[in-house]
Amino acid sequence: MPPRTQRAMAKPENTFKALKRIFSYMYGFRVQFIFVVICIIFSSFAGIMGNSLLKPLIDNLDHAIDDGKWHYGRFIGILVLMASIYVMGALCSLFYQRMMMKISTTTLMRIRNDLFCKMEMLPIRYFDKHTHGELMSLYTNDTDAIREMLSNSIAQFISSAVTIVGVFTAMLIYSWRLTILVVAMLFIIIKVIGFVGSRSSKGFIAQQKALGSVNGYIEEMIDGQKVVKVFCHEEKAEEEFDALNEELCKAATHANTFANILMPVMNNLSYIHYAATAIIGGIFAVKHIGGMTIGTVVSYLMFTRSFSQPITQVSQQLNSVLTALAGAERIFRVIDEEPEADEGYVTLVNAEIAPDGTVTETDKRTGHWAWKHPHKADGTVTYTEVRGNVEFDDVVFGYEPNKTVLNGISLYAKPGQKIAFVGSTGAGKTTIINLINRFYDVPEGKIRYDGININKIKKADLRRSQSIVLQDTHLFTGTVMDNIRYGKLDATDEEVYAAAELANADSFIKHLENGYDTMLTADGANLSQGQRQLLAIARAAVADPPVLILDEATSSIDTRTEALIEKGMDSLMEGRTVFVIAHRLSTVRNSHAIMVLEHGRIIERGNHRELIAQQGKYYQLYTGMFELS
Template sequence: MPPKKNMKPMQKPANTGKTIKRIFSYMYGFKLHFAIVVLGVALSSAAAVAGNALLSPIIDNLKEALKGGEWDKHRFILTLGAMIAIYAAGACATFLYQRIMLKISTTTLKRIRDDLFTKMESLPISYFDKHTHGELMSLYTNDTDTLREMLSNSIAQCISSAITIVGVFTMMILYSWLLTIIVVVMLVVIIMVIGIVGKHSSKGFIAQQKALGTANGYIEEFIDGQKVVKVFCHENAANEEFEKLNDELCAASTKAHTFANILMPIMNNLSYLHYAATAIVGGIMTVNGFGGMTIGKLVSYLQFTRQFAQPITQVSQQLNAVLTALAGAERIFNVIDEKPEADEGYVTLVPAEIDANGNITEADTRTGKWAWRHPHKADGTVTYTEVRGNVELDDVYFGYEPNKTVLNGISLYAKAGQKIAFVGSTGAGKTTITNLINRFYDVPDGKIRYDGININKIKKRDLRRSQSIVLQDTHLFTGTVMENIRYGKLDATDEEVYAAAKLANADYFITHLENGYQTMLTADGANLSQGQRQLLAIARAAVADPPVLILDEATSSIDTRTEAHIEKGMDSLMEGRTVFVIAHRLSTVRNAKAIMVLENGKIIERGDHNALIALHGKYYRLYTGMFELS
């Protein structure tokens, strides 16, 4: 198998505008909702500004009352009531737009995850061979989480801050253009500080996300290989490696949050300085009656001063989150934009009825027999050929990486119903051959024919439906035992599942489980033994009833006694099918029609068991124990 490579480290988004546009394209159907959000944000921000503006007449009115002068009590009550109503309306608007934004963000993320998962389902096996599972999982966890935070909070916060800044600045000019000069000077200083701190903070957050993905990938590997770690007493080394990765994450996180966290104290102190300067100058103007400044106006203006600094600080804080989210979104979109598995095939697999004269007609339902459906582009006619299971490899060369071949001129022919065995050392190319037969990888040089048809002309989905594979590494899904067996044929009846389990000799142990066929399996069948898990995999292949069967070390986890018990069932399973067997246990391939001995990607010996024993070659040495498979 090709070596795995880590995904590219998280970087600052290469094209921010394009990424933002791509995110908004997933918000289709929410134009009205988004308009309500913008309106709600505007009302909330306007309410905060208008509420502060009403402080001026209220305070000036109270000042007259305290001085013993005439004051309009009715106007005071109306103004106070208006302020309460405005703040209440602002609170309702905030609640409304936050709820709507939550729906928009969750739905948008659902659509992105759907597209991401759908694309991953269409990617070739080679893509997953070159990317670690932990890095791919981080797309669904870390990257989508940062994107969720941006969609649900940052967007609305930025809109609110922009409206507040414009509204407050306008009111400040109307109240006193002279005091606003102080605001402008302080604004320039704030922008410079945000630029310096934000630059370093952004790099820190990006490094943090990269380190987090690496640490998560290591944790996943450790959990999957926990038994191996304990068997070899590798706990200390695992701890040391994790501590190293955790230290890197801690350092990156510390650096990121150091710059992010110092921004707030700096901004607060600048706002206090700004507030003090405004209060002093405003107080002098009030005492001297300069510029029409009153106590009420000064109080309102000072509130505006606080309001003006707050959204700037909020925007600066959201900037890091937005950049990190956009970088994560770009990684997600890079996967979504990956080229799907190419499939130029046009020959399909269909259920068929075949009469005594060999005439083939397409059946409406599954009949037990299959045919290849050949549509002809020239005249639009359709012809059918029976699926027999003849497989031919003609001078096949293949390598997972350029200039590094794994198979060198492999040629073989398996007739329908024959059992072909592959024997050889690890890395000789046995599994690679089966990967090519089901088109997990395409052949760059040479041809593979299935019933005389170049497999490149057969649709991959139909090609794979005509085959079943039992792998050495069994994978079971969360669900019942019956559901896991039925995975080989989703429309299989209960009776077909029972028959397949009996054929694989799995029925006995299944019926002795607590809930029999309805026993729930979780954590990849952790409540079963390795041998039992493999028996279920064999039953899954049996229920599919394919013309071609591939057994890749299918009985490697089954003891010799159990293997002897299921030998008859396996023979029944293989009867009438073309079977490819990969085995290190040579006793399992003695009855093969032909045994292919591979070395360095070449077939160095071929023949049945007796012929190869008589040859006194490598197979003979392997079988007699003079040479061991590595």
């Protein structure tokens, strides 16, 4: 198998392209997003307008007293206006935050849908090259980073930009002299943010990479917990985890040290700026320089606080935005992957073929399997009943270029025949099975299915005519009935019962707490390995296909149960082509033909009696002179 890749954290390669791609998923929310922007702008200006009202409020205090009596008219009017502005700003803030949350969650739903749909269309080769933890992180870490950016960062950036522009404009109007001090302080702030931000960004990238390693190791240890305990590997596992955890701790400490430094530094700079503005503004007010008043100084001081705060907020959001865009690029890279190629045009249909050759198509998967060939020049369509003749003609294949796994494989299997493959691990047995159902396409040689090159048959139709029972069974969350019916979604209850009886699973199913309605979770953890394999065999049986493939299907079943299953298999095999991979040679004795593979070549072939008579490799395996590895 090709080597798996190691997931690496990096900055986005094209920030604008990734951001544009994310916004494309927000299509349909354009009107809502425009309202969000309007509300953000109004909310930001509400703070600016509220601060600007401090000047007339304070400057008109002298006019509120006349003849020793309070005149509340103008004073109360300003207070009511200020309160109304702040309330409207708060309502706008509440509205756009709730709306952005809805937009972000819907956008993520669309991204996850596209990601999952694309994964369902990717070839097996892709999953051989990428670890499960790497793919799962796309749905967890990367999507969560995008959610954080959409729900918080974007709104924060817009609000900060509006606030900075609005406050700076108001400051210029109130006092251009004091604004010179603001510009000088802004230059210092930008330098500090650049210094701290660059180091913080590197730290967060290292932290995410270390976090991925820790998560991957935890997943690996949980999956292999039985092996860990059997070999008393607990202490070693703890040591390895401690090393990875310590690396994560160092990276997180480095990243968060600089990130946490930023806020105190910015606060102290803002305090210095605030104090300097208060002193200089007070002097200007006392000496009436530039028409400065006490009210102007108070409003200006509020503006200085409002000016530095959004800059700090933007700097804090920058790392999360870069992380989100990097995650988005990884997601879009998968979405942009080429789907599984399929040049096939011969279609499998559900049809009844009468002896006189007339054909009746059916809506259900009952009836006979039949190939529907392309239209001829005269407009007619050719139907051929699927028999299950499988032929390998000098097939050469390798998972990686210049590294062949199969060399010149030629064989023929007819309906009703049981063809077995035996050989050492890595000899190419499972690879042959992968080629029959077109998990991989052959670069050299041909594989024919009823005389038709399988490259010309649609993959979905080809696989629909086959059932496979793998050595590693997988059961889905649902009832026993649901898991068996997975092989044929429209199967009746009676068909499910019949398939379970054929696989000898019916006896143990009836002893479960709720029988066929027993819920299975965690890949059937409440069942034994042998019981899970019996359900997998029943799932294959209910599909009732022309071709049946058993990849070590009885490896976890005791010999007594195996004997009972083989009796059921005899009736299931009738009229079907069966391929069997087995290390337990007793299971292949009754095969019509046994193929002995070694280093990707068939070195011996024949039935059990013929191969024993040859006294070759099979004879050595069967008599124990040579053990399968």
